[in-house]
Amino acid sequence: MKKLIKWQFRAYRSGALLAYLALFVVTGVAAWMGYTLLNVPAQLAVGVFRILLWGSLGGILAVQYIPYLTLKVEGTKADDGTLPLHVPLSHRQTLLAKLLACLPLLAAYIALNTLMFHALPLDLPQLAELNPQRAAVRATFYILGVSLLINALVVRTLLRGASKWHAANFATDSALLICYALLGGILIGFIGVVGLPDPLQAALSATIGIALTYLNGYLLEHYTPQLEFL
């Protein structure tokens, strides 16, 4: 497992990941500078900061996971970047290692959020300082969200090739996207609004997230076609 995690961190040397990481850092700096030096309204600075930050985090996740799940990406060959699929390690371990390798990003996000909180006016509704318990809840929501995303990708991989028609595949992808966005929203929303104390919220979403990660690994090992190209 240690070796797996080591290689997941090494993957941060990838050009695409570095670009997203740079975007991540530049976004924070630009938002702060825009507000302090260029008098951009704090509300706007925070809004742009949030959008770009989530965009870059999403990009990092996509780069981490998509080649592993071997969903055909335009312009890539079937075998590109699939080396981890060749090793005798379970998908469950690899997915867990990937999850762990993404956690420092979440820590960076929380750190940036805290910095922004101290650098910008305190009365902004979108920006709140995260106490350790709220940070833990965010972290576990993140684990849950990633597990759901991977589950969507695994199900998409399972359904791939069901039809040769682009229109049918596009419709399936769209339906999946809507279903999972709704499911994620409902699940995270439910855990958030049900009124549970923060530690319980964190425990509940971490449990569901890790269970889903294991389910994803199991599905990959037994039911997905993997490198399905002629």
Next chain:
Amino acid sequence: MSEILAASNLIKRYGAVVALNGMTCRFQRGKIYGLLGPNASGKTTFMKICAALTMLYGGQVLIDGVRPGLATKAKVAYLPDGNYFPEWMHVGDTVEFFSDFFADFDRLKAEHLLRELELEKSKLITTLSKGMMARLKLAVVLSRRAHLFLLDEAFDGVDPVTREKIIDIILDTFDSQSTIVLATHHIDYVDKLLDEVKLLRRGEIIREVAADEIRQNTGKSIGEYYLEVFRHEKAH
């Protein structure tokens, strides 16, 4: 001589396309096989099933008596046709990666092969030419002490001198307890390596012949024999 790989009635479809159509064959230990056939005859699909990279198929494959999966990945060394290394890796990283995850990886042999094949550890994967990439894949895969080697178009892009060098390396280091399956269109290059030939057409084995039988009985090279069979097949 015991059996390392057995496939029976193997069926694989990609939508309406039939890649394997009831393929049945057996591979013994200590032999080098040529899995030969025209494009889209099912060679790569068969190898990916054996390498546990394609999990959904009909029929049965057994490697050392076990269905392809996690356990067999430790015994099977698969060299894919395409580049499977992540673009951020250096040549040295690939050796470290194999060393970390394959218990049968011989690091000393890998270092030796990198030197023999003139590969610099500090080179980034994306800067390698097609031929250099083929050399690297061969160097790391052949450095394993695997039970079964599946080499898919291993000599693509390799210059004649290096090709000869690689063939010599395979012959020098071939362990009589392991098996090599070579899928290639460059039949003449591998002629002297092969013990047995399996000809594949539209997902079915149409001929299984010992290489010596071809050489002695027909007086032809394997490449000539292949052309004769497929010309005849095409005519019918």
